[in-house]
Amino acid sequence: MSHLLIAVFLCLICVGISPTRAETGSLQLNGESSQFVELRPKRIARDTPFYDRDGISHTLSSYRGKAVLVNFWATWCVPCIAEMPSLDQLAAAHTNTDLSVLTISIDKGGLANVIPFYRRFSLDHLPVLIDPDQETAFADNDNPNDGEFAIYGFPITYAIDRDGHILGYITGRVDWQSQSATDFINDFLRGTEKGGN
Template identity: 40%
Template sequence: MTASDEAADRARHAIARRAVLGGMLGTVSSVMMPSGHAQARTSGPPSFGTARSQFTLLAPAKIVPSLPLTRLNGATDNFAAFRGKTVLVNFWATWCAACRVELPILDRLQETMGQKNLKVVAISLDRNGRPAVMPFMQKLKLRHLEVYLDPEGRVGSVGNDNAAAPFPIYGMPISYVVGPSGRIEGYLTGEADWLSDDARNLLSYYASAMAG
């Protein structure tokens, strides 16, 4: 077993422990979701979530605009280059404890499903940018994730910081699924086991939708 596998396994066990606690809390509390989002569905993508939150469909789904993304080395990609793939866009920060749990899982997901038209895009919202992110990535031994920087919130916005940003940040971490056509299909707040069968089924659903 590689170091990447061990990190992902530890992360999955941590999420499982939190899920037990979250399930207990869920019996006495409810989660408020932003208005206008389709929370319940009788058809469409398979369900996926945690004890604390569920994958929430966006209605209507919006197309991600032509959007520059800044790599750790300063080079720039454009989100439009990912058309034709299912994209899992994960927003995180080095100060987020739950992100530390989830990132090794996403790293492993990119390694195992990246060849199946899946792209995991991990976007750091750290204000200090590369000096904060690089040593953090090295400590977690992340080898397969494509990490981008968004210190000014141009891609993901908290509250009303930047209304033009296409991805609202409702919590940390938060993951958006963008379909092969470039539509933002839905999101999930909090860390999740993206290596689980339910998660893979959700991602495969949007990947196969391109052929439908």
């Protein structure tokens, strides 16, 4: 499948045309175009690399002990643009809690695209993280770099518990200031579905 067809498919998902989702688990979250999908069995995320603004490699194992939301996005994705300020507010509200909010751009242009985007939208509470070679997330069916996280649509947010288990994901824009998101985060931080398969 050509890259253009993949981009068209992903954009269709962004606006709410998405594959049928499995029934959700005990963590509940509704976005604009989908709901949280629980993964079974729950597996521990592998240590695939993503990079910060200084080019330093990071992996998810360094976040063990924290509940982690990993959001994969791109500067060209309209729902991502709409969602990022909400994620920034979420990160600001949880600066001193057990929640880490990681927003990882898969823009091919890497930092050259992402840093101006952060400045433009005053995203002061989110770390600048990139995965331009799809080493951690993959949108290409071939997954040439053995990425860990499938991108079913943009944006996509995965929930990872304190033990590193991938609990599930939600595609499309989420209002992270909504009551649904607040309830989700509270359940997530209380350890709902924490660990285990």
